Amino acid sequence: MEEKTVNGENEIVGGLNFVEQEIVKDLAEGKNGGRLNTRFPPEPNGYLHIGHAKAIIMDFGSAEKFGGTCNLRFDDTNPQKEDTEYVESIMRDIHWLGYDWEDRLYYASDYFPQLYDFAIRLIKEGKAYVDEQTSEQIAAQKGTPTEPGTNSPFRDRPIEENLDLFERMNKGEFEEGSMVLRAKIDMANSNMHFRDPIIYRIIKTPHWRTGDQWKVYPMYDFAHGQSDFFEGVTHSICTLEFVPHRPLYEYFVKELADESYCPRQIEFNRLNLTYTVMSKRKLLQLVKEGLVSGWDDPRMPTLCGLRRRGYTPESIKDFVNRIGYTKYEALNHIELLEHSVREDLNKTATRVSAVINPVKLIITNYPEDKSETIMMDNNPEKPEDGKHPMPFTRELWIEREDFMENPPKKYFRLSPDKEVRLKGAYIIKCTGVKKNSEGDIEEIYAEYDPETKSGLPGSDRKVKGTLHWVSVPTAVDVEVRDYDRLFSVENPSAEEGDFRDLLNPDSLVVREGVKLEPWAAQHAKPGDHFQFTRLGYYTVDPDSTENHLVFNKTIGLKDTWAKEMKKS
Numbered sequence: 226m227e228e229k230t231v232n233g234e235n236e237i238v239g240g241l242n243f244v245e246q247e248i249v250k251d252l253a254e255g256k257n258g259g260r261l262n263t264r265f266p267p268e269p270n271g272y273l274h275i276g277h278a279k280a281i282i283m284d285f286g287s288a289e290k291f292g293g294t295c296n297l298r299f300d301d302t303n304p305q306k307e308d309t310e311y312v313e314s315i316m317r318d319i320h321w322l323g324y325d326w327e328d329r330l331y332y333a334s335d336y337f338p339q340l341y342d343f344a345i346r347l348i349k350e351g352k353a354y355v356d357e358q359t360s361e362q363i364a365a366q367k368g369t370p371t372e373p374g375t376n377s378p379f380r381d382r383p384i385e386e387n388l389d390l391f392e393r394m395n396k397g398e399f400e401e402g403s404m405v406l407r408a409k410i411d412m413a414n415s416n417m418h419f420r421d422p423i424i425y426r427i428i429k430t431p432h433w434r435t436g437d438q439w440k441v442y443p444m445y446d447f448a449h450g451q452s453d454f455f456e457g458v459t460h461s462i463c464t465l466e467f468v469p470h471r472p473l474y475e476y477f478v479k480e481l482a483d484e485s486y487c488p489r490q491i492e493f494n495r496l497n498l499t500y501t502v503m504s505k506r507k508l509l510q511l512v513k514e515g516l517v518s519g520w521d522d523p524r525m526p527t528l529c530g531l532r533r534r535g536y537t538p539e540s541i542k543d544f545v546n547r548i549g550y551t552k553y554e555a556l557n558h559i560e561l562l563e564h565s566v567r568e569d570l571n572k573t574a575t576r577v578s579a580v581i582n583p584v585k586l587i588i589t590n591y592p593e594d595k596s597e598t599i600m601m602d603n604n605p606e607k608p609e610d611g612k613h614p615m616p617f618t619r620e621l622w623i624e625r626e627d628f629m630e631n632p633p634k635k636y637f638r639l640s641p642d643k644e645v646r647l648k649g650a651y652i653i654k655c656t657g658v659k660k661n662s663e664g665d666i667e668e669i670y671a672e673y674d675p676e677t678k679s680g681l682p683g684s685d686r687k688v689k690g691t692l693h694w695v696s697v698p699t700a701v702d703v704e705v706r707d708y709d710r711l712f713s714v715e716n717p718s719a720e721e722g723d724f725r726d727l728l729n730p731d732s733l734v735v736r737e738g739v740k741l742e743p744w745a746a747q748h749a750k751p752g753d754h755f756q757f758t759r760l761g762y763y764t765v766d767p768d769s770t771e772n773h774l775v776f777n778k779t780i781g782l783k784d785t786w787a788k789e790m791k792k793s
Contacts, residue, residue, distance in 0.1 A: 242493075242549060242550040243493075243550065243551075243552065244283060244287065244462060244491050244493055244550055245287055245290070245291075247460075247491055248261060248287055248291055248460060249291065251459070251460070251489070252291065256459070256489075257459045257485075257486050257487075258485070258486070260293070260457070260459055261287075261288060261291050261292065261293025261294070261459055261460065262288070262293055262294050262295070262296065262456075262457050262458050262459045262460070263284045263285070263287060263288045263293065263294075263295045263296070263458065263459070263460050263461075263462060264284060264295060264296040264297070264298050264331075264453065264456065264458045264461065265280060265281055265284040265285065265295060265296070265297055265298070265319070265326075266298045266299070266300050266333075266449070266452075267299060267300065267315050268299070268300045268301070268303070268306075268307070269299050269300075269301055269307045269308065269309075269311040269312045269315065270303065270306040270307050270308075270311060270505065271311060271505040271508065271509060271520075272311065272314050272315075272318075272508075272520040272521075272527045272528070272529055273314070273315055273318045273319075273527065273528045273529075274503055274508065274525075274526045274527045274528065275496060275498065275503075275526045275527075275528065275531060275541065275562075276495055276496040276497075276498075276503045276526075277318075277528070278322060278496075278528060278541050278545065279495075279496040279545050279548075279550075280462070280463075280464070281319060281322055281324060282322070282542060282545050283462055283493065283550065284462055285319075285322075285324035286324075287460075287462070293459075294327075294329060295324070295326060295329070296326060296329040296330075296331055296456055296458065297316070297319065297326035297329065297330050297331070298330075298331040298332065298333065298452060298456065299312060299315075299331075299332045299333065300333050300445065300448070300449065300452075301332050301333050301334050301432070301433070301434065302333050302334070302442050302443055302444070302445065302448050303428070303442065304428060304430045304431060304432040304433060304442070305428060305430045307433060308433070309433060314520070314529060317529070318528040318529060318532075321528065321532060321538060322528070322538045322541070322542070323538050323542075331452075331456055332434060333443075333448050333449075333452050334432060334434045334435050336448070336451065336452050336455050337435065337438075337439055337443075339451070339455055340443050340447065340448055340451055340452075341395070341439075341441075343451060343480070343481070344391070344406060344424060344425060344443075344447075345388065345391070347408065347424075347480075348384060348387045348388050348391060348406075349384060349388070351384060351409065352408060352409050352410075353387070353406055353407065353408050353409055353424065354377075354379060354380055354381075354382050354387050354406070354407055354409055355379065355382065355386075355387050355390040355391055355394070355404055355405070355406055355407075356377050356379045356380075356404065356405050356406075356407050356421075356423075357379055357403065357404050358377060358378075358379070359402070360402065363377070363405075363407075363423070366412075367412075367417060367420045367421075368412070368417075368420065370415070370417060373412060373413035374412040374413065374420045374421075375412065376412055377407070377421065380409060380421070390404065391406055391425070391441070394406070394425075394427055394440065394441050395439060395440050395441045396440065397429060397440040399427060400427070401426075401427045401428060401429055402426075402427070403427065404427060405423045405425060405426050405427075406423070406424050406425035406426075406441070407421045407422065407423050407424065408421060408422050408424050408447075408477075409421060410422070410476070416469060416472055416473070417469075418446065418469055418470055418472070418473045419472065419473060419476070422444070422446060422447075422473065423444055424443060424444055424446070424447035425441045425442065425443055425444065425447070426441065426442060426444065427440055427441055428440070428441070428442045446470055446473050446474070446477075447477060449461075449474065450474040450475070450477050450478040450488065450490075451477060451478065451481060453478070453488040454478050454481050454482055454486075454487075454488055457486075458488050459486075459488060459489065460488070460489055460491060461474070461488050461489065461490040461491070462490075462491050462492075462493065463490060463491075463492055463493075464492060464493060464494065464495045465492045465493065465494055465495065465552070465553075465554065466495070467490065467492055468492050471490045471492070474490050475490070492552070493550040493551065493552070494550065494551050494552065494553060494554050494555060495554065496545070496548070496557060497554065497555065497556045497557060497718075498526060498556075498557050498559055498562065499556060499557070499558055499559045499560075499715045499716060500559050500710040500711065500712050500714070500715060500717070501526045501559070501710070501711055501712060501717070502526075502712070502717055502718055502724060503526065503718075504718070507724055508520075508525065508526075508527070510725075511525070511725075514725075516725060516728065517711075521533045523535075523706070523708050523777050524708055524709075524710075524711040524732050524733065525711070526711075528541075533764075533766065533767065533777065534708060534764065534777050534779055535566075535570070535754055535762060535763065535764025535777055535779030535780075536566050536779065537566070537569050537570070537573075537754075539569045540562075540565040540566040540568070540569040540570070541562075541565070543565040543568070543569065544561060544562045544565040547561060547565065548561070556716060558786070559710065560785050560786040560789075561786050563780050563784075563785075563786065564784055564786035564787055566762070566779065566780050567762070567780055567782070567784055570754055570756065570762045570779065570780070571606060571756075572604075572606055572607070573604075573754060574604070574754040574755055574756040574762055575603050575604060575610070575613075575745075575753075575754070575755050575756070576601065576602060576603060576604055576605070576755070576756045576758055577601075577613075577741070577742055577744070577745035577755050577756070577757060577758070578601070578615065578648070578693045578694060578695050578741075578742045578745075578757070578758050579693075579695065579703070579705075579739055579740065579741045579742070579745070579757040579758075579760065579763075579776075580622040580623060580624055580693070580694070580695050580700075580739065580740040581624065581705060581736060581739050581757075581760060582624055582625045582626060582736075583622040583623070583624070583625065583695075583738070583739075583740045584622070584623060584624070584625040584628065584666060584667075584668075584669060585620060585621070585622060585667070585668045585669070585697060586620070586621045586622070586623045586653075586668075586669045586670075586671060586694070587619065587620050587621075587668055587669070587670050587671070588619050588620075588621070588653060588671055588672065588673050589656065589670050589671070589672055590672045590673060591618075591619040591673055592619065593619050595618070595619065596616050596617065596618050596696075596698075597616070597617050598614045598615070598616060598617070599614070599615045599616075599617045599649045599650050599679075600612040600613070600614060600615075600649075601613055601614075601615045601648075601649050613744045614744060615649070615696070615742050615743075615744060616696045616698075616699045616743070617647075617650050617696060618696045618697065618698055618699070620696070620697035620698070621647070621694040621695065621696055621697060622694060622695045622696075622697055622700055622740040623639070623669070623692055623693075623694050624692070624693070625666075626638075627639055627692050628640065628655075628658075628666070628669055630658065630666075637689040637690035638690045638692060639653075639655050639669070639671070639690065639692060640655060641655050641656075641657070641658075642654065642655060642656075643655055643690075644688045644690075645688055645689075645690035645691065645692050646677070646679075646688050646690070646691045646692070647673075647691075647692055647694050648691050648692065648693050648694065648758060649679050650678060650679060650694075651673040651674060651675065651677050651678050651679075652673070652674050652677040652686060652688055653671040653672065653673045653674075654671055654672055654674075655669060655670070655671050656670045656671055656672055657669075657670040658670065674686075692759075693757075693758040693759050693760075695740045695741065695742050696742070696743075699742070699743045700740040700741065700742070700743070701740070701741045701742075701743055701746035701774070702737070702738050702739065702740065702741075703739050703741045703746065703773075703774040703775070703776060704735065704736065704737055704739065704773065704774070704775045704776070705735075705736040705739045705763065705775075705776045705777075705778065706733060706734075706735055706736075706766065706775065706776070706777050706778065707733070707734040707735070707736060707778045708732065708733055708777060708778050709729060709731055709732045709733075709734075710729055710732060711728065711729060711732050712724075712727050712728060712729055713727055713728070713729040713730075714727050739776075741774070746774060749765045749769070749774055749776075750765060751765050751766065751767045751769055752764065752765060752767075753765045754779070755776075756782075759782070760781075760782070761778055761779070761780060761781040761782050762778075762779040762780050762781075762782075763776040763777065763778055763779060764776065764777050764779050765777075
């Protein structure tokens, strides 16, 4: 692979992105005893989305690639927002992507005793103090990036008083927000994170794992690096917003670590996607306000939503591999993700016939009592997948859009006195139509040429149009949920105003009475992928029952990304 340079940074060398290059370098130098241990540290306060998939693929993938291990650690330091529902969903999504943490499942709450003892040690060494100011006062006191902060009036409290207050904070003697524990570092530091950061706050909500044992909980910047250290993590790989946090990460870790072992933080760019939002707060808002059907709504960028829509782990990994890992932020095109999905499903999805907007076609010279079996390819990309049977009868359903009485030039579908081939079967010629009192077409009449059956001698007569179809007597009515992009603008996060006003009103169209061939209806199970011939890729929804199949439209057949790439 060629070396790629962006903003002076070598991103890809010898097939390795810049993060992998750093890992290889550390291993070659024998750092941390030559060990590699990464971790994926989600907060259990929401469902994972495709942005998290990029981190999962890096954390677990790099460990696999270089013979290391990857831990799953839940950052459960805020019981006010956490739930076991999120824990279970996160585990499910990681497994779905194809990764496993084996026996390395951890929680930040596992380290609460050690973190508390570390805080006590900092107080005893004069490196932390209890502050009774309000959050507003503390924020104002921190200054600006160009102006130094001012010391808290509680900064020089005696050590014994700090110890007493902190212990009483943990006993629940004080109200939430009345006190915090701050690290005593440097109120004039150019890095705002060093200006006496809060490391503990009071929360009286019982923790879902530890109950009422704790009334004080560590802040992320205090818990994260130390948890990495306690766990033996060698490489803490995170996104670019943590670049200014890295010096503080290293400050706390080096209070514990020595030359033989010290975790290292490396940052890469986040995954931002057009026509969607990645903010957990906004996604939660959509769910709570009923603007989507839930976290697994197929319009959501959550992994469970993408899975329900029919996206595959392989397509997501391919997409992440295509966009790569860099040191600068970018907005990635959803068309590239859709391209990856199409490429994967094209290789795996079974081809079947379905008619979305049906109109009846009657072949007048075909015997009324006759039915024959047409063998249809399951997947022309994989001949080894074989064929399946499809009944052909006198009356068929075809797409209403596949017929025009007065067609324009270069219209190659069915029209009066024109011929088309019915896929896998015969060539037919339109002979007339029947309309209702309002002038709408109810039936289309045609005659077939029995010498043109596909696969038989003499069947090679060429016509320009081929239509898909379903037999009327054997068709099964199913429901199709036609999904489009959730937002109507390319970058909703950059727009002013309420992001909810930017939702696409046509992001879901429910179609009842879609006609499906019987073999597909008989074999379809939730999660199965199909290509509806000439229409797109569809996935069986979990809402399906034995008597009512529901299909989600995964993606259409038109590949705008591939078309644009050919132009360029």
